[in-house]
Amino acid sequence: MWASKSIVVTPQRTSGLQRLPYEIMAYIVKYLDLEDIFILSLCSRHFQYLVREERFCKTLINMKASHTIEADEARRSGQFARALRRVAKRRQALSQASPYVVGIVGVADTYEYIRGILCYIIESRPQRWLRILDLHGSASHEIVVDIPALIREAVPRSAKSRKYKFRVLYHSNGITSCLFSFALPTTENWLLIFQAEEKKIVSQFRLDSTAKIFVRNNKEFLYFGTHSEEGADGFKYWVLTGFRIEDRFWFPRKMHLTSVVGYDIGTTVCFEIIDNYFYGLSNQTDFEFRETDWISYYHCFRFPLHDPDRNNIQIMQKNKSWRRKHAEGPIDDRWGFLKLEKEEASGKINIIESRKEWLAGKSGSRRTYYITKVLFDSPESAGEENHTAIGASRASNRGVRVGNNPVDSDVPVREPENVHPGDDSSTTPAFTRSQTHLRSYQRCSNTYLDLVDDNSGGSTGRHLRLRTGHRKPKQQPLGTLLASNENIDFDEYMKQCYHPNEIYFWPPEQDQNQQLLDKIYKVLNPPGYLGSITAFSDERSLVYGTGEDADGPKVLIYVSFDPAARLSGMLREGYILSSQHNEMASQSYSLAAQASGTTKRFEDIIAEDTGKGKGKVIGDGPLPSYISNPPDPEPVSADCKPWAWLEKAMHRDPGFTGTLFTFAH
Incomplete structure (x- = not known):
């Protein structure tokens, strides 16, 4: 006879958050970043x-x-969950x-590496090829352009010139x-615009x-600019020329940007096409350096692409474009950069500038990243005022104060979220900079x-x-920060708002x-190519790209933070995570890995470059849904060879000795 036993089942307790209704959780995560979610x-x-x-x-x-x-991509495929992850x-x-x-x-x-597209030229004379590879799209094939054949069709009379220069601009x-230059007998410079995939020359324009x-x-639309217009004061200015691609129409009037100071793109000036506008930006407002206590402003403008007219230019007002004051300290210009960037959440445009400064009252220099929102008045209220500002004297934009009166009252208060030390x-x-x-x-x-x-470890x-340096905001109750207290030091205020950089x-x-x-270190530092670097x-x-010298061949190294990146021929391994420099160990990332079940290290060692061994090789099988299958390469006839065709990417060539690794986090 079996003895009866009573079994008591203790229900597993769930936390309060787990018991919250779907609608309440939706309200909570609305205030979290995607990474926190x-x-x-x-x-x-x-x-x-x-x-x-x-x-x-x-x-x-x-x-x-x-x-x-x-x-x-999610709007096309409907896979929003995958997009969020x-x-x-x-x-x-x-x-x-x-x-x-x-x-x-x-x-x-x-x-050149432009918005995920790698355009690189191989100068193996008499063959000169331009290859175009979509790295963001994880393309396994690339477009190859026969440069001599292209220029013979675009500028026929250049065929007699054996020496020429050809480089990609955008x-x-x-x-x-591309910029094409040759001498026969005098030097001619041409702007060549083409669609290589369609084997179509859009336009060729002779440059002054x-x-x-x-x-x-x-x-x-397409716009090109040169720093070539000389004014009455002896300084040179930027000139823009516009082109409507659909009907191949060059706008008859050029845009003379006489109020844009600076000539080094990426450092003192920046030009971008964003949405339906052409944007221009400069962090300088005067050609001449003046030994006085001045206030600096950004000069930022835009105009609609379809109508490049001076009356349509919008200019940021001075009260919105404040940059810095001279009393903040000198700047080391070697470290600076300047760019315009669209926010991923709102689509708003920001000015991002890096400056290495000897800030007043500080013992040493510091690199700081400043963010300024790009704000324009409505076209209706800005028209006449902006037109006047273009032709006005530059002295009105210098921000030079008159006399010796203090200028602090004119300086706006920076928000901590827009300053990243x-x-x-x-x-x-x-x-060092080098x-x-x-x-x-x-x-x-x-x-x-x-x-x-980094040779700090004693390596040769x-x-x-x-x-990388990453910062996170502190979670503090509303009202605890002294944002309105003018006596508080700004750096101390920043420390109240944000944790130190990780x-x-x-x-x-x-x-x-x-x-x-x-093996990874050898990929990042390829033997025999340890000279000049451009990135x-x-x-x-x-x-x-790294090579022995600036003019020699370069090895091109690709590093991607996109988990969807997938290039054929990659060796899929476990993960090798970064090391955190400060005393706090990289616990947040390790805990996330444990929670996702990826704590076990991938211990199989990959074989040599043959691809054999325990490492999984991504082959030429069906591609995932986020990558479109490329068309088969078109057969190329030796008798009638086009100037552009499709072929396997260089990294897939059996004779190429490159190596690709992918890591599972």
Whole structure:
């Protein structure tokens, strides 16, 4: 006879948050960043719907990341949950310097990396090829342009000239702009605009000057500018020329930007096409340096692309474009950069400037990243006033005070969210300007990113590493911060608002998978190419070229923080995370990894470059839904060879010795 036993089942308790209704959780996460929502979803299976439920994620994407590539793809595919996870992982990977993909993607003599498109030229005479590879789109094929064949068709009389120069200026929306120069007998400079994928030459334009030439375009309009207009005062100014792509119409009138001071694009001036406007920006307002206590302003303007008329120009007013005052201290111009960037959440435009300053009252210098919102008055209220401002004397924009009266009353109060302090003289290890090959800042992640040559560990030769500084706001009750107290030091106020920067380095000095780590260091520092470095970056990746000298061939290294990046031929491994420099260990990332079930290190060691071994190789099978399958390469006839065709990317060529790694976080 069986004895009866009573079994008492104790119900598992759930936290208060887990018991909250769906609608209340939706109200709570509205005040969280996407990264915090993603980390919250890893804490419990009860919160997985935050990053899995399509309707819920659609609302969050439209609210917090509507102006991202991920959001655009989600609107086409309907996969909003995937887009949310991708945005959160990308921002987290960037802020903590832990990329998903790293590898050598090509060898080139010159190159440009523009909005995820790599355009690089191989000068193997008599063959000169321009190759165009979509890295953001994880393309496995690239467009190849036969440069001699292209210029023979575009400028037939240049065929007799054997010596010429050809370089890429810009690429966007499938349209490539290049500068072509030859001498027969006098030097001629041409702007060539073409669509390589369609084998179509859009236009060729003979240039009067190439001084500081730049090009910007979208699908409908193209503008190029040169720093070539000389005024009565002896200084040179920028001149813009517009082009309507659809009907191949060059606007008859040029735009003379006599009020734009500065000539170094990316440092003192910036030009961009954003949405349906052409934007111009300068952080200088006077050609002459004046030894006086002045206030500096940004000069920012825009005009509609379809109508480049002086009457349509909008200019930021002085009360909205304040930059700094001279009393704040001198600036080391070698470290500065200037750019215009669209916010991923709201689509608003921000001015982002980096300055290394010896701030008044401080013992050393400090790098600081400043954000200023771009605000214009309505066209109806700005028309006549802006037109007058263009032709007015530059003295009105100098901000030079009259007499010796104090100017502090005219200085607006900076908001802590728009000032991100970076390295100062106490930062260790300290990197010189010659050791810092890339300097960038991403507002979406509150992170600055450097590519540094770190020999602090006693290693010989070059030791390139990624270095990021990320800050997080403090959670304090409303009203505890003394924002309105004029007596409080601004740096102390910043410390009340934000935690100190979390500094990350990648790759780490040591790792459990040391053999894989050594291979990664060889990819980042390719033997035989340890000379000059040029680098470009955006919010999801960076590309840098390294060679023995500035004029020789360069190896192109690609680093991506996008978890969706997928290039054929990559060796998929476990993860090698960054090391945190300060005393706080990288616990937040490790805890998230544990919650997601990825705490086990991938211990299999990859084989040599043959691709054999335990590492999984991403092959040429079906691509995921977020990548479109490329068309098959078109057969090229030896008798009638076009000037552009499609072929496998260089990194997929069996004869290419490059290596690609991808990591699972």
